[in-house]
Amino acid sequence: MPDRELLEADGGQGPVIEPGHTFATVTDKISSVVLTRRTPVFWFAVLSVSFLLVMLLLFGVTVLFARGVGVWGINIPVAWGFAIINFVWWIGIGHAGTLISAILLLLNQKWRNSINRFAEAMTLFAVACAGLFPILHLGRPWLFYWLMPYPNTMNIQPQFRSPLVWDVFAVSTYATVSLLFWFVGLLPDLATLRDRSRNSVARLFYGVLAMGWRGSARHWRVHDQASLLLAGLATPLVLSVHTVVSFDFTVAILPGWHSTIFPPYFVAGAIYSGFAMVLVLAIPLRAVYGLQGMITMRHLDNSAKVMLATGLLVAYSYLTEIFMAWYSGSPFEQFVIWNRMTGPYAPGFWALILCNLVIPQLLWIRKVRLNTVALFFIAVVVLVGMWLERYVIIVTSLHRDFLPTSWGMYYPTAIDWMIYLGTIGLFLFLFFMFIRLLPMISIFEVRTLLPEARVREEA
Amino acid sequence: MPAAIFGIMAEFESPTALVAAARRAREKGYRKLDAYSPFPIEELNEALALHDNRLARLVLGGGVLGMLTGYGLQYWVAAINYPLNIGGRPLNSWPSFIPVTFELTVLFASLAAFFGLLGLNGLPQPYHPVFNVPGFAMASRNRFFLCIQAADPLFDRKETAVFLESLEAKEVSEVAN
Numbered sequence: 001m002p003d004r005e006l007l008e009a010d011g012g013q014g015p016v017i018e019p020g021h022t023f024a025t026v027t028d029k030i031s032s033v034v035l036t037r038r039t040p041v042f043w044f045a046v047l048s049v050s051f052l053l054v055m056l057l058l059f060g061v062t063v064l065f066a067r068g069v070g071v072w073g074i075n076i077p078v079a080w081g082f083a084i085i086n087f088v089w090w091i092g093i094g095h096a097g098t099l100i101s102a103i104l105l106l107l108n109q110k111w112r113n114s115i116n117r118f119a120e121a122m123t124l125f126a127v128a129c130a131g132l133f134p135i136l137h138l139g140r141p142w143l144f145y146w147l148m149p150y151p152n153t154m155n156i157q158p159q160f161r162s163p164l165v166w167d168v169f170a171v172s173t174y175a176t177v178s179l180l181f182w183f184v185g186l187l188p189d190l191a192t193l194r195d196r197s198r199n200s201v202a203r204l205f206y207g208v209l210a211m212g213w214r215g216s217a218r219h220w221r222v223h224d225q226a227s228l229l230l231a232g233l234a235t236p237l238v239l240s241v242h243t244v245v246s247f248d249f250t251v252a253i254l255p256g257w258h259s260t261i262f263p264p265y266f267v268a269g270a271i272y273s274g275f276a277m278v279l280v281l282a283i284p285l286r287a288v289y290g291l292q293g294m295i296t297m298r299h300l301d302n303s304a305k306v307m308l309a310t311g312l313l314v315a316y317s318y319l320t321e322i323f324m325a326w327y328s329g330s331p332f333e334q335f336v337i338w339n340r341m342t343g344p345y346a347p348g349f350w351a352l353i354l355c356n357l358v359i360p361q362l363l364w365i366r367k368v369r370l371n372t373v374a375l376f377f378i379a380v381v382v383l384v385g386m387w388l389e390r391y392v393i394i395v396t397s398l399h400r401d402f403l404p405t406s407w408g409m410y411y412p413t414a415i416d417w418m419i420y421l422g423t424i425g426l427f428l429f430l431f432f433m434f435i436r437l438l439p440m441i442s443i444f445e446v447r448t449l450l451p452e453a454r455v456r457e458e459a
Numbered sequence: 460m461p462a463a464i465f466g467i468m469a470e471f472e473s474p475t476a477l478v479a480a481a482r483r484a485r486e487k488g489y490r491k492l493d494a495y496s497p498f499p500i501e502e503l504n505e506a507l508a509l510h511d512n513r514l515a516r517l518v519l520g521g522g523v524l525g526m527l528t529g530y531g532l533q534y535w536v537a538a539i540n541y542p543l544n545i546g547g548r549p550l551n552s553w554p555s556f557i558p559v560t561f562e563l564t565v566l567f568a569s570l571a572a573f574f575g576l577l578g579l580n581g582l583p584q585p586y587h588p589v590f591n592v593p594g595f596a597m598a599s600r601n602r603f604f605l606c607i608q609a610a611d612p613l614f615d616r617k618e619t620a621v622f623l624e625s626l627e628a629k630e631v632s633e634v635a636n
Contacts, residue, residue, distance in 0.1 A: 023497060023601035149536050157541035160533040161555040169562040176566060180573040188599070192497070195596035211577070212584030215598050217481075217507055219580045220499035225514045226576040230569055233518075237565045244558055447498040455502045456475045 014301065016111040017449045018293030026294070026450070030441045031196050033289055039436065042288045047432045053425020060418035061136065069139050071415045078398045078410035083137035085390040086420050088245055089273065090130035090427075091171065092266070092386065094178070095238055096274020097123025101181060102234035105227065111302060113445035114294045117189075118285070118435070119278050120182040125430040126277070127175045129423040134167070136419070163247035170244040177237055181230045184223070187213050188444045242266045249393070256336040256397030259324065265317035272310035272356075273386035275303050279379035281431065283372050285440070294441055301369050307382065308363040314389075315357045332402055340396045344409065349392050355385025465588035465636045466491075466608035467619050468595070469628035474500050477603035480626040481506040484607060487622065491611035495589065495604040514575045521571025522564050529563030530556055591635040606634060 017026075063071055074081040097119040104112040135141045147168045149157050158165045190210035197203045213219060246262035279300065286295040325333040340349045359381050362368045369375060400407045434440070447453055471477045474496060481494050481503060494503050503509070530553075537543075538550040577583070589595055589606060598604050605628075607619050616633075623631045 027497070027600045149532060155541070157536040159543075160537050160559060161552055163558075166558040166562075169559045173562040173566040177569045180569050184573060184576060188498075192599040195599045211582040212587060213580075213582065214587055214589055214595075215495045215497060217494040217496070217500070217503040218509060218511070220496070221504055221509050221511065222514055222576055222579045224499050225512075226572045229515065229518050229572045233522075233565050233569050233572070237562075240558070240561060240565075247558075444498045453474060453498060453500075455478050455500060 014296055014298035016114065016296060016298055017446065018296065021293060021450060022452065023447050023450065026446045027192060027196070027443055029291070029294070030439050030443045030446070031193055033435070034193060034437060034439060035197050035199075035202065040288050042284070043432060043436065046428060050425040050428035050432065053422050054429050056418045057422020057426055060415050060422055063415055064136060064419070065141070069137065071413060073410055073412045073416055075408065075410075077401060077406055077408045078395055080137075080394050080398060081410055082412050082416040082420055083133040084248075085387065085394055086423060087130050087133035087137075088266075088390045089387050090126045090133070090423065091174075091245060092242060092270035092273045093277045093383075094123040094126035094130065094174075094274065095242060095267070095270035096278050097121070097126075098174075098178060098181075098234050098238040099271055099274065100278070101185070102231040102238065105231045106235060110449060111298055113449055114296075114441050115278065115282060115299050115303075116445070117182075117185065117442040118281065118431075118440045119274075120178065120185065121431060121434045121438075121440070122274075122277060122281060123178050124175070124182060125427050125434075126274075127171065127178060128430065129427050131171060131175065132423060134171075163244060163251055166244045167248060170241045174237060174241045177230070177234055181227075181234055184226055184230060185442055185445075186438065187211070188215065188223070189439045189442060191215065192443055193439065239267055242270045254397055254401060255330065255332040256340075256393065259321065261317055261320050261324070265314065265321075268310045268313035268317065269386055269389060272307060272314055273383055275307045275310065276379040276382035276386070279303050279307070279375055280383065283376045283379075285435065287372070289440075291441065294446060297370055300372065300375055304363050304369040304375055304378075307379070308360060311356065311360045311363075311382070318353075318357070335400070336397060339400055340392060343396065343400070345392065345396045345399070348388055349396070352385055352388035352392055355381045356389060359385075463636055464609055464616070465591075465634040466606050466610075466614070467616070467623055468589065468592050468604055468606040468632055468634050469623040469626060470594065470597075470630040470632075471603040471605065471627075472629055474502075474603060476627060477605060478502045478506050480605050480623075480628065483626055484605065484622075488613050489607050489611050489619075491608040491614075493606050493608070495595075495598040495606070497599050497601060497603075511579070514572065514579060517571045517575040518568050521575075522568035525564040525567025526560055528567065529560035532563075533559055588634050588636050592632055594630070 021029075072081055072083070074083075097116075100112050100119040101116040101123075104116075135144050138144055147158060147165065158168075160166075187210060190206050191213040194203055194206040194210045197206060243263040243266065246266035249257040250259060250262045252258060282295050282300065282303075286292050322337055325337040328334075340346070360378060362374070362378060368378070395410050399410055469480065471480060477494055477496060478500065481492070484492050485506065485508065492507065494500075494507060496503070533556040534551060537552070537556075542550050544550075589604075592604075594602065595604065605623070605626075607614060607623065609616075613619075620631055620633075
């Protein structure tokens, strides 16, 4: 395996970029994916499948708009079904992109430079999918703008003491800041594409987007400052987003939701699923586009380690939840946990434990972390597990509350599944359009990784 | 007097050569000069004496404005425009106004960073003379350029070109306006 040789090159840690690359080769290699290389069959295959799923989404949404949320499985007592599960799942996946682009930038982790671009794109598209769900869940989605405070003839205003309103601000700020951060990083690379494309339409397209960037030292100085400042702003922002999402649950007095561990627990889970998505996307892409020299085993290994660490935090949170239910002495809290483990949704709970706690322990083994196929499947398992976690939190807590007379069951409908699968299609569709039209690896940041980028001081 | 030009541009093959050339040009007394490179080179800030920190102040201003907007908006809505008396609880319930205040602080500061970046760099800029130099497209790939502008008081079409040649430039060319 060529990957193995790369890994041994640098004391076992592995290089972040294959030796032998120069400014010219990294530029040509990354930009050729967009400008000159034949689009691989793999790309057409994924795009077609995801396009069909997008059609499924449109169909589901049309039925929903025409007939109302009754086409979903939600009812009383389980009024938050797939819409909120998927919302939390998608927004969590987005978190890894910001973590890689902002937090690892501030921590000066150079290895991030070749995976930050597509991880940020992943964030944007995941947040776009997430943002759909609360709006679809409104019942009258065309009135979504009532969530914003604006002077109106009804003379009513949103309730700023409600986490649901905080969510509107948190998610829309997150989407905006992620977009700005992503675009700021793209600017120099758009200039590269403008200068390298030979097709006049492409040159106009990239030229307009690059806005006249010419790589002057003054440009770079401001650009560096802007990137660092945006990273500094995005870091607390990303932690705040999932915290606010978890507040949606914790302010309710419902057993199983009313818990102070939720904010850190949700943030850890978000990063866990986000890194899983990074691996799910990176492993096939590097193979198809031959980018193993830039997205090296070092990146996969590090991502796997982050996944393992955040997975353990998530495991700790599960244990704390169970312990606190017992320690609280509240029969309702104890019942929720017992009902999760042995009630009608017990298979979901145990599947979640298997996916999130048991299988990822394989990542302790170095050989597993260096096996791309195994890593890919573990990442998929984690994504499934994190989805199940939200399912269990939402459905098992709601379906049996304080009074047995108000108990009920929740079964998702075909439309629920259509819209969920449809957003996976939308995500993949947007992502594959991105890798076709924009450089999926940050070219200028990879240049700085090269040994020739260092300025040697002459004595 | 020959036709006005924008300046004279020298092309280099490595960041080390560019930084050395930029230092020499500063030492020689040139002030209106700029360097172009395919990635940020920290040493150039010092070589070209770039000390512009206006962006940080803009972002701070944006953040403060966002904070005031966020809190002010919620105070106005919850205490003035649409007060709800729930069990006599205070209308100005500041702890629950923190999340939105925080989000708007970050939002406004980030917008200030983005528009500050564009504004301070003079983008979008549809035309700039340096693109007239053949081969300047390589500035976004693997070449490094130093341009001394005609607006510099020390600029002399012949002498400046000779000076740039002496810096071991790969190529020296005039930049048409």
